Amino acid sequence: MADTNIFISDLPAEMDEESLKTIFGAYGTVTWGKVFQGKGKPGSSGIVEFASIEEASWVVENVSGNIPEGLSMPVTITFKKAKADKGKGFGKGFGGFGGFGGFGGGKFGGGGRFSPYGCGKGGAKGGSFDAETEGMLDQWVQAKRSRDFATADSLRAVLRAQGIDPDKVR
Numbered sequence: 310m311a312d313t314n315i316f317i318s319d320l321p322a323e324m325d326e327e328s329l330k331t332i333f334g335a336y337g338t339v340t341w342g343k344v345f346q347g348k349g350k351p352g353s354s355g356i357v358e359f360a361s362i363e364e365a366s367w368v369v370e371n372v373s374g375n376i377p378e379g380l381s382m383p384v385t386i387t388f389k390k391a392k393a394d395k396g397k398g399f400g401k402g403f404g405g406f407g408g409f410g411g412f413g414g415g416k417f418g419g420g421g422r423f424s425p426y427g428c429g430k431g432g433a434k435g436g437s438f439d440a441e442t443e444g445m446l447d448q449w450v451q452a453k454r455s456r457d458f459a460t461a462d463s464l465r466a467v468l469r470a471q472g473i474d475p476d477k478v479r
Contacts, residue, residue: 314389332379337364
């Protein structure tokens with residue numbers, strides 16, 4: 310599905326957000342960009358948002374599989390997948406230990422996915438957040454798993470300031 314957000318994989322490990330925006334700014338108007346360090350992988354990945362679907366589509370069709378100017382290796386570019394497109398499969402439905410993780414259509418409806426912790430990944434407001442928020446939630450989970458509590462607490466504070474309680478949505 311065409312979108313203004315693209316996902317770029319196979320980026321160099323030392324890639325930062327400014328470099329990402331500069332490199333892909335040569336192909337259109339970049340309105341937002343975020344770099345994610347590889348989880349156990351040597352490289353990194355990123356999400357770039359373009360000002361128009363046309364610009365994003367052109368980059369996906371013409372740059373993916375090629376070497377963008379400013380890099381030395383080919384990158385893979387796709388449209389960022391929506392939460393529903395990720396195909397998590399069975400295993401996240403009823404809330405078992407913590408209540409019903411997707412029961413009801415209220416503020417914390419989890420979309421029928423299981424989590425032993427309650428609401429599961431469905432989360433507040435239908436479980437759909439912008440790319441930056443999704444990235445921050447993923448970083449928060451990773452920080453907690455790696456027991457980096459300073460980072461986890463910092464991300465939790467930023468998310469709560471945006472009205473999102475990561476303890477309830479992840």
